[in-house]
Amino acid sequence: MLRLPATVSVVVLVLAAGVAGQGLWTPTSSQPWWDDVSYGLPAFAAGQWWTPLTGTFLVVAPIVYVPTLLGFVGMGYLEWRRGWRVALAFFGAGQLTAVFGAAVFLWAGSAFPWPWAIELAATRDVGPSGGTMACLAACAGLFSSPWRQRIWILIFGYAVVGFLFIGTLADVEHLIAVLLVLAVTRSFRVRRASVRERRLLAFAISLSLGVIQILGLVVATYGPFGQTSPFRGPWVDVLVDATLIVFVSNGLRRGRRWAWVITVGVALLNVVLAALYLLVRAVAPLVAADLGLDESNVAIASSLLWLSFIVYLVAARGAFSSKRRRDLRGAGDHSPSADDARQLVRREGGSSLSWMATWEGTQYLRTSAGIVPYQKHLGVAIALADPLGPADGARDSVLEFVTAAERDAVVPCFFSAGSSTRAATPAGWRSLVIADDTIVDLPGLTFTGKAWGHVRTALNRAEREGVAFRLSTMADEPWGVRQQMRAISDSWVGDKDLPEMRFTLGTLHEAEDPEVRIALAVSAAGDVEGFLSWLPIYAPGGRVRGWTLDLMRRREGGFAPVMEFLIGASAAAFAEEGADIMSLSGAPLAHQPADDEGQIARLMAQLGSVLEPVYGFSSLHRFKQKFRPRYEPIYLLYRDEGDLARIGPALVRAFLPDASLRQYAAAGLDMVRHG
Known part of the structure; x- marks a missing residue:
């Protein structure tokens, strides 16, 4: 009150x-x-x-x-x-x-x-x-x-x-x-709506017009143009309109010029026919009755809706010019390659996830300020992490990526982006914290104090049991070690109902990159107890300022604290080399939302709980807390909540491009069992 x-x-x-x-x-x-x-x-x-x-x-x-x-x-x-x-x-x-x-x-x-x-x-x-x-x-x-x-x-x-x-x-x-x-x-104001929004409204209006015309035939109406009886009227006209609407509606949603032209033509035809009906009824009512035009009230009323739709389509005509393409079209004549992305990262630096942009399966959009790496799945263009290039060009790259995606009728979003990209998105965009990047600062790092007890214990136990640590690359390791690494990885993957996740999670294939370093724990007998892969983090000018953790694999029944040992020994080695940071990456869906982050963030947390039996995201996040990291939020950036229904399945396809329906079903049963 x-x-x-x-x-x-x-x-x-x-x-x-x-x-x-x-x-x-x-x-x-x-x-x-x-x-x-x-x-x-x-x-x-x-x-x-x-x-x-x-x-x-x-x-x-x-x-x-x-x-x-x-x-x-x-x-x-x-x-x-x-x-x-x-x-x-x-x-x-x-x-x-x-x-x-x-x-x-x-x-x-x-x-x-x-x-x-x-x-x-x-x-x-x-x-x-x-x-x-x-x-x-x-x-x-x-x-x-x-x-x-x-x-x-x-x-x-x-x-x-x-x-x-x-x-x-x-x-x-x-x-x-x-x-x-x-x-x-x-x-x-139609002109202030985004390109995507104008297309979506045209799609919704066209379907609504079809439904309205059909309902106008099956129910009694009494409007300004007269009364109609159920199941009497211009069935042929309505059937033709409904068929054409079904044919072109998806083209309108995707911004195709041919769909716009056909829709305008259908609308004009409806308006002209309605005008002819009115003219005949006014000039020759007896002829109109013989032709059945006295039951054309629905068509005449609908023509006003079609006329309004024409006005809208003409006002929004600039949104309907896209053509079918495999890649987004950006600045320049040619799409960049993975080598172009590598060179740009080395020259201008990048975030802890930027090296993932060089992985297989990534597409690239050339912008006036740099490159935006992305993948397209199910009509969604998912930009990976932050745009590549100078920091002061991030806003231009973001806006050009959004424009290119909307021009080609795909949904744009940024996944695993940082705060700088979040600040560069257009006004009105939403953000959702999907993970926390765990950063360990290396200068002055010492494993002293109670908090580092688990690392000291692992290092001391490894020394007693003869477990050695070495930093290397896959190419520098002998064939036998590489085979052990593959066997350990295959065993880990075989325990999952779903295949290895991709997109922001690498495999041994990505670990073969000569710029990716491998941390190995090898027993006195020559057995590989476990291994990590580290992705380079470049500063502007080509200096490697840090390393990002990607693969974590251990031999079943082997050295128990192998992960603590490998991460602790890697941190000490990187610090000695002069690196600034070590990123342990972020565990997806493990972020605990604050009270002010909204209902969607809480739903993401619940989804993480459901997936915990399959991938253990929360367990991984708790493990990384042992190394006393600081946290930087990682975001999903999207236009509005209406896009989430399409972004969700697209992300599933990006992370699990090779999963079958049987594997999804098996994983679902596993989730239910762990309830």
Whole structure:
């Protein structure tokens, strides 16, 4: 009550009037005082100018109280966001404008031989729906893009369809209230919507038009163009339209020019045919009856929707120019290669994950400032980590990648990006922390104190048991050692229901890179107890400033603290070489969300719990905490929540490109078992 005084007060007045006038259980229209309180053109003609006030707080029938009270949700939300004065202003102005505007419209329409307008001009009504509809329309402007455009389309579509196909006095009032708010707030601007959003709206509108035309044939309608009976009308026209809509709708979503051209052609054909129907009915009514054009009211009403759609398509025409391509098109004539990415990382430096951009399966977009590595899966372009190139060019690279993806009708996102890329994304983009990069600072590193006891224990035990440590590369190791490494890795993979994960997680193939270092733990007998792979982290100018942990493999039943030993010994060796940092990478889906990170972050944490039996992300994260790292957030960056339904499956495909349905099913059963 304290937060929504205006909304609660109006609702109380409506309920109180319902009790006093018995409208909560008896139709108000059947009361003897109906003509004294209801508004409409007859009331104004009789000089009853008070009726807009009295009629606002009454409801025509008991069942109508349900939608009436639900309509106040919009007023409540508007008051919550903008205050009681704004909410009351929109409610009052919307209600009065809707009531008087409908009366003026019907007064003018009834002057012509227009049966629908003449009938409505003699109609009275009650209810606050004009005001609540105005508040609901005003709420659309409170949302950020792209939800603002989506909500506006829904509200405006509801009002127009109600006016054209249902055609009651209330529907006329609803449309006038929505048009009032649209004119006052000017919060719906097609040209300010993104390319992707304009395509998505065209896709949704085209499907909606098909559904509306079909429903108009199977249900009775009574709108401005006359009354129709169920299952009578231009079935051939509707069938052709529906078929073409199904054919071109996905092309509109993907921004294809041919789909835009066909849709505009279909819309123009509908408008021209409707004009011909009206002309024949006006000039030769008998001929129109013989041709069955007296049942063309649905087609004529639909033509106005098609006309509005033409206006939208013309305004948004720039969004429909994409052509089918395998790679995104960027600056320059040729797409970069993995060697180009390597050279750029060495020259300009990169993040702890930048070397992953050189892996097989990565595609590259040349930008004016550098290179964006990405993979395309299921219509989603997933940029890997941060753009490559100078730090001051990150914003340009991000914007050019987003533009190229939207031009080619794919969903852009950045996975495992850092804070600098997050700051470079366009306004309105969302971010989600998906992991925490665990960074160990190497200068001055000593394994002293209680916190490093586990590392000292592992190092001392290795010395006692004759387990040796060495840093090497795969190419420098003898054939026998490489075979042991492959056997250990194959054994680890064989224990999983799903194959090795890819994308940001490497395999032995990536470890064969001569710039990737291998940390080996070898027993006195020559057995490989375990091994790690380390990816280089370059500083500008070509200096290696650190190393990123990738592979972690151990021999089953071997030296127990082998991972603590390998990581601790690697840290000591890197520190001695003068490296600045050592990244233990981030465990996916192991981030614990804070209270202010939102529901999606909490859902990601729950997903990590479900996947824990299969991949042990949380266990890995807890293991890395032993090395006292500092944390830097790693983000998934995306346009809005509507993209997550496509990004999720695309990430699954990126991480598990070779998994089969049987393997997914087996992993699912394993999750259920561990419940």
